[in-house]
Amino acid sequence: MTKLSNAFYAQSGGVTAVINASAAGVIETARKNQNKIGKIYAGKNGIIGALTEDLIDTSKESATAIAALKHTPAGAFGSCRYKLKTLNENRAEYERLIAVFKAHNIGYFFYNGGGDSADTCLKVSKISKELGFPIQAIHIPKTVDNDLPITDCCPGFGSVAKYVAVSMKEASFDVASMAKTSTKVFILEVMGRHAGWIAAAGGLASTKDSPLPLVILFPEITFNRKKFIKKVQEKVKKFGYCSIVVSEGVKGSNGQFLSDQGLKDAFGHAQLGGVAPVIANLIKEDLGFKYHWSVADYLQRAARHIASQVDVDQAYALGASAVKLAIEGQNAVMPTIERISDHPYKWKLGTARLSRVANIEKKMPKKFISIDGFGITPSCERYLKPLIKGEAYPPYKDGLPKYVTLKNKSVKKKLSNNFKI
Amino acid sequence: MTKLSNAFYAQSGGVTAVINASAAGVIETARKNQNKIGKIYAGKNGIIGALTEDLIDTSKESATAIAALKHTPAGAFGSCRYKLKTLNENRAEYERLIAVFKAHNIGYFFYNGGGDSADTCLKVSKISKELGFPIQAIHIPKTVDNDLPITDCCPGFGSVAKYVAVSMKEASFDVASMAKTSTKVFILEVMGRHAGWIAAAGGLASTKDSPLPLVILFPEITFNRKKFIKKVQEKVKKFGYCSIVVSEGVKGSNGQFLSDQGLKDAFGHAQLGGVAPVIANLIKEDLGFKYHWSVADYLQRAARHIASQVDVDQAYALGASAVKLAIEGQNAVMPTIERISDHPYKWKLGTARLSRVANIEKKMPKKFISIDGFGITPSCERYLKPLIKGEAYPPYKDGLPKYVTLKNKSVKKKLSNNFKI
Numbered sequence: 001m002t003k004l005s006n007a008f009y010a011q012s013g014g015v016t017a018v019i020n021a022s023a024a025g026v027i028e029t030a031r032k033n034q035n036k037i038g039k040i041y042a043g044k045n046g047i048i049g050a051l052t053e054d055l056i057d058t059s060k061e062s063a064t065a066i067a068a069l070k071h072t073p074a075g076a077f078g079s080c081r082y083k084l085k086t087l088n089e090n091r092a093e094y095e096r097l098i099a100v101f102k103a104h105n106i107g108y109f110f111y112n113g114g115g116d117s118a119d120t121c122l123k124v125s126k127i128s129k130e131l132g133f134p135i136q137a138i139h140i141p142k143t144v145d146n147d148l149p150i151t152d153c154c155p156g157f158g159s160v161a162k163y164v165a166v167s168m169k170e171a172s173f174d175v176a177s178m179a180k181t182s183t184k185v186f187i188l189e190v191m192g193r194h195a196g197w198i199a200a201a202g203g204l205a206s207t208k209d210s211p212l213p214l215v216i217l218f219p220e221i222t223f224n225r226k227k228f229i230k231k232v233q234e235k236v237k238k239f240g241y242c243s244i245v246v247s248e249g250v251k252g253s254n255g256q257f258l259s260d261q262g263l264k265d266a267f268g269h270a271q272l273g274g275v276a277p278v279i280a281n282l283i284k285e286d287l288g289f290k291y292h293w294s295v296a297d298y299l300q301r302a303a304r305h306i307a308s309q310v311d312v313d314q315a316y317a318l319g320a321s322a323v324k325l326a327i328e329g330q331n332a333v334m335p336t337i338e339r340i341s342d343h344p345y346k347w348k349l350g351t352a353r354l355s356r357v358a359n360i361e362k363k364m365p366k367k368f369i370s371i372d373g374f375g376i377t378p379s380c381e382r383y384l385k386p387l388i389k390g391e392a393y394p395p396y397k398d399g400l401p402k403y404v405t406l407k408n409k410s411v412k413k414k415l416s417n418n419f420k421i
Numbered sequence: 422m423t424k425l426s427n428a429f430y431a432q433s434g435g436v437t438a439v440i441n442a443s444a445a446g447v448i449e450t451a452r453k454n455q456n457k458i459g460k461i462y463a464g465k466n467g468i469i470g471a472l473t474e475d476l477i478d479t480s481k482e483s484a485t486a487i488a489a490l491k492h493t494p495a496g497a498f499g500s501c502r503y504k505l506k507t508l509n510e511n512r513a514e515y516e517r518l519i520a521v522f523k524a525h526n527i528g529y530f531f532y533n534g535g536g537d538s539a540d541t542c543l544k545v546s547k548i549s550k551e552l553g554f555p556i557q558a559i560h561i562p563k564t565v566d567n568d569l570p571i572t573d574c575c576p577g578f579g580s581v582a583k584y585v586a587v588s589m590k591e592a593s594f595d596v597a598s599m600a601k602t603s604t605k606v607f608i609l610e611v612m613g614r615h616a617g618w619i620a621a622a623g624g625l626a627s628t629k630d631s632p633l634p635l636v637i638l639f640p641e642i643t644f645n646r647k648k649f650i651k652k653v654q655e656k657v658k659k660f661g662y663c664s665i666v667v668s669e670g671v672k673g674s675n676g677q678f679l680s681d682q683g684l685k686d687a688f689g690h691a692q693l694g695g696v697a698p699v700i701a702n703l704i705k706e707d708l709g710f711k712y713h714w715s716v717a718d719y720l721q722r723a724a725r726h727i728a729s730q731v732d733v734d735q736a737y738a739l740g741a742s743a744v745k746l747a748i749e750g751q752n753a754v755m756p757t758i759e760r761i762s763d764h765p766y767k768w769k770l771g772t773a774r775l776s777r778v779a780n781i782e783k784k785m786p787k788k789f790i791s792i793d794g795f796g797i798t799p800s801c802e803r804y805l806k807p808l809i810k811g812e813a814y815p816p817y818k819d820g821l822p823k824y825v826t827l828k829n830k831s832v833k834k835k836l837s838n839n840f841k842i
Contacts, residue, residue: 015598017591045601073591075598082602162820169821170438170494170723177436177496180466181503186719207819210826274698276716294718295697298607302591306726308820388820398628399583399729399809400590405631 004036005107007326008050009058010043011075011142012082012113012120016156017163017304018315019142020069020076022112025319026140027058027066036327041104041411046080047111047120051093051419053100055411068404070316071394073304076406082421084120087130096419097124098133103414108136108326112319114143114154118334119358125332138322139334139354142315144301146197149360150352151336155318156301158311158387161201163303164190164245165388167296168205172212172243175292179241185232185283186243187293189276191300193249196220196364198300202245203376204384213239214375217279219249220364221373223258229286231374236289246275305401309390310345321349345386425457426528428747429471430479431464432496432563433503433534433541437577438725439736440563441490441497443533446740447561448479448487457748462525462832467501468532468541472514472840474521476832489825491737492815494725497827503842505541508551517840518545519554524835529557529747533740535564535575539755540779546753559743560755560775563736565722567618570781571773572757576739577722579732579808582622584724585611585666586809588717589626593633593664596713600662606653606704607664608714610697611721614670617641617785619721623666624797625805634660635796638700640670641785642794644679650707652795657710667696726822730811731766742770766807 009026011019023042030037042056043049049056056077058066069076087094100106111121118139125137141148146157168188175186192198196218206212213235217223235242250258259275276293283291314337321335332354340346368380376384394401430447432440444463451458463477464470470477477498479487490497508515521527532542539560546558562569567578589609596607613619617639627633634656638644656663671679680696697714704712735758742756753775761767789801797805815822 011598015595048601072594074594078601079598080602081599165821166726167720167724169824170725171719173493173495173824174436174719174723177432177500178502180469180499181501188720204821207821209818210824274716277695292718293716294720295695295714295716296720297713297715298592298595299588299609299715299717299720302595303588304591305587385819390820391814391817393812393814396812397630398806399811400586400625400628403590403594403631 003105004038006038006105007040007108007110008043008101008106009040009110010046010049010112011077011079012046012111012117013079014144014301015075015079016142016144016301017073017159017307018155018312019112020072020074021312021315022140022142022155022319023076024066024069025316026110026323029320029323033323033327037108037323038105041106042077044408045078046082047084048080048082048421050100051096051421053413053415055104056408057411060409061406065404065406070312071304071392072403073302077408083116084123086123094127094131098127098131099415101133101135104411107134108138110138110140110322112140112142114145115148115359115361118148118354122332122354122358125354128331136326136329136331138325138330139357140318140322141334141336144191144198145195147195147361149357149362152339152347153337153387155311155315157197158308159303160191160198160300161204161384162308162388163300163306164198164201164296165204166306168202168214168243168245169212171294172205175241175243182290183292184236184241184289185291187246187276187279187291188244189246189248189274189293189295192219192247194219194361196247196369199245199247200364200368200376200380201384204381204388213242215242215244216374216376217244217246217250218369218373219247219251220369223250223252225282229282231372232283233287244279246279248275250275304394304403307392308388309392310387312392314347317349325351342382342386345389424526425459427459427526428461428529428531429464429522429527430461430531431467431470431533432498432500433467433532433538434500435565435722436496436500437563437565437722438494438580438728439576439733440533441493441495442733442736443561443563443576443740444497445487445490446737447531447744450741450744454744454748458529458744459526462527463498465829466499467503468505469501469503469842471521472517472842474834474836476525477829478832481830482827486825486827491733492725492813493824494723498829504537505544507544515548515552519548519552520836522554522556525832528555529559531559531561531743533561533563535566536569536780536782539569539775543753543775543779546775549752557747557750557752559746559751560778561739561743562755562757565612565619566616568616568782570778570783573760573768574758574808576732576736578618579729580724581612581619581721582625582805583729583809584721584727585619585622585717586625587727589623589635589664589666590633592715593626596662596664603711604713605657605662605710606712608667608697608700608712609665610667610669610695610714610716613640613668615640615782617668620666620668621785621789621797621801622805625802625809634663636663636665637795637797638665638667638671639790639794640668640672641790644671644673646703650703652793653704654708665700667700669696671696725815725824728813729809730813731808733813735768738770746772763803763807766810
């Protein structure tokens with residue numbers, strides 16, 4: 001009887017409200033298949049943990065702790081921003097990976113991340129062929145940017161979308177109350193440097209039952225001050241106030257980020273600002289309205305307290321599916337979400353070849369942005385609406401969510417040499 | 422049989438996640454006492470509605486709609502920032518109020534607001550004596566700033582406190598995941614220009630079960646760059662990362678707001694920024710750490726989706742109490758929250774004379790700030806903890822909270838002349 005292969009699981013890139021739900025899907029499914037798969041070792045801080053042999057033994061965690069990952073945001077094992085070079089560029093990295101995998105009898109590589117991570121995962125999948133070491137690499141999709149191809153949506157996005165839609169609704173109610181004598185314009189800056197998926201989600205705040213005067217600034221649309229100001233003026237005239245969602249990635253006609261305004265403080269030092277205060281300043285200069293602005297930043301992607309149930313379910317299912325694909329003997333694949341219908345929302349799991357995923361960015365379709373460039377279309381709404389469905393509340397204690405912090409017990413190192421990142 | 426007097430209710434100043442719960446308390450209690458109190462007319466946009474005779478007939482709203490106010494943030498009737506002058510300074514305003522009250526048979530004045538509103542309410546309460554018009558003025562406390570005297574806490578604050586504590590916990594989990602190769606410092610800017618109550622609530626994010634490396638910047642403590650940077654450096658050294666809560670009201674040793682940095686854009690225009698990016702810049706300059714920053718702004722006070730149950734209950738109870746005090750014949754008073762015990766948390770309603778409330782700001786006690794000036798003390802924690810208890814979730818439809826928008830039917834005007842604000 002041969003010894004079962006262990007698995008390596010790591011979280012990569014910007015974390016989300018539901019990436020730990022994928023981790024729970026991986027670990028719980030592996031635990032149910034102990035006759036087919038050995039231990040799950042998690043990389044401490046992503047793939048860096050594999051390179052430095054900093055492995056975490058997830059078998060030391062209780063079933064309760066692993067289940068609690070389903071309602072705990074961020075990366076329970078630590079994440080990293082680190083992209084493997086090609087085999088030609090840095091052969092030593094691959095040899096080190098093989099040394100660590102061999103030392104710990106690792107035959108499965110589960111990598112939980114976005115576009116860059118899919119590329120890393122694809123590179124690892126090739127070790128098998130190119131360096132003759134048997135490893136199956138499976139990528140588990142995760143990105144608030146929602147920009148991975150093939151899969152209908154990416155875990156992490158639905159919860160950010162819900163956060164942004166709920167926040168815009170709430171802030172719009174607030175500014176509507178204040179508009180008579182005070183604030184008339186509210187601006188929320190959201191993530192999305194290259195694609196407007198998150199900004200688009202702000203559009204969901206306005207519904208047929210409760211229409212709101214929203215203006216959305218997408219990174220896909222070159223900012224035009226005159227048109228924008230005119231649009232805001234129209235909204236304030238009609239509704240008494242206006243709510244603006246602005247993507248951090250909005251650019252001017254010079255191709256530069258609007259947030260990159262060359263701000264200097266009193267001492268002449270460069271000041272890094274967001275785009276929200278820049279927009280606020282334009283409102284003040286051109287319209288004279290009182291404004292308020294907010295920058296959601298990490299709050300939006302960490303907001304497990306208002307996570308979408310659909311998002312949590314899909315994140316978990318994709319983690320579970322990765323283990324099943326591994327057991328089936330697959331390599332260089334990524335489980336995906338396939339949409340069956342919008343309403344009622346139905347989805348199933350699919351599979352994509354990693355070669356068709358890595359380094360390909362899914363842009364928001366043009367038909368999702370309204371003709372004036374400041375709103376979303378009905379087809380965009382149909383796409384987005386199901387993704388924010390359901391409230392997956394975490395348990396609370398004393399008024400705070402009960403998020404788990406794992407013990408993260410280290411696996412004893414077996415290699416004598418260190419590896420420098 | 423004399424005709425029952427009607428009541429005027431208005432919302433004032435910055436709105437909150439639970440001010441509408443107070444409105445529900447007023448209206449539902451009045452409806453239960455229809456043999457003692459007539460109609461409840463709400464001021465459109467606060468007291469301005471009384472001056473311009475823009476009254477809303479709340480009797481046109483269904484019981485369901487009024488009940489839904491309990492879970493709807495912001496001001497359902499509109500609010501305003503408007504302080505009545507003294508009788509000597511603007512007698513015309515008071516004469517106008519009397520004319521409107523007389524025309525609509527208004528004998529009760531319920532004013533729902535903070536310190537400025539308490540002052541306005543006190544002035545109205547004097548009409549009775551000084552101008553001989555019978556009116557009972559009752560103030561209903563509301564302010565996220567938690568700075569009204571006598572009452573143990575102010576409705577609106579508990580929910581902001583919960584939002585800030587939950588958000589800091591979530592963002593801290595996020596930055597902890599990223600710290601190895603990326604962001605090491607996260608900064609959240611919160612409200613509180615004069616008092617650090619809201620910033621202090623960030624301290625609740627760190628618990629015995631789940632300690633977090635928090636640094637709090639209070640408006641009560643003069644900012645000292647060297648000490649601050651040292652503190653952040655210590656936290657990063659020990660925990661690998663650091664989370665900072667900064668109050669918008671933090672000032673430097675020159676007495677100026679830190680946010681007021683004389684920023685200029687590329688064209689030399691003044692740029693209004695928050696304090697979070699200023700703090701971020703100091704981190705970059707002195708420590709070189711990668712950072713992220715967020716400005717919560719309206720999101721924090723509008724976040725009904727994560728409101729505290731204690732806060733909602735108290736807001737409602739204070740609205741209900743105001744009506745009972747009116748029926749008892751009281752004038753120039755404000756119902757208050759009296760704390761009986763911290764743990765288990767017990768509270769009851771009390772009453773304060775408005776003359777002891779108006780224009781008095783309750784500062785945060787010195788003993789609530791730790792000796793180093795960057796954290797909260799155990800006594801502060803004991804005070805704050807009960808206020809964020811319980812999750813008063815709103816109902817949802819299609820992934821979004823079902824907030825109510827009232828019909829807000831106008832009462833027919835009876836006066837022929839208009840009044841200019």
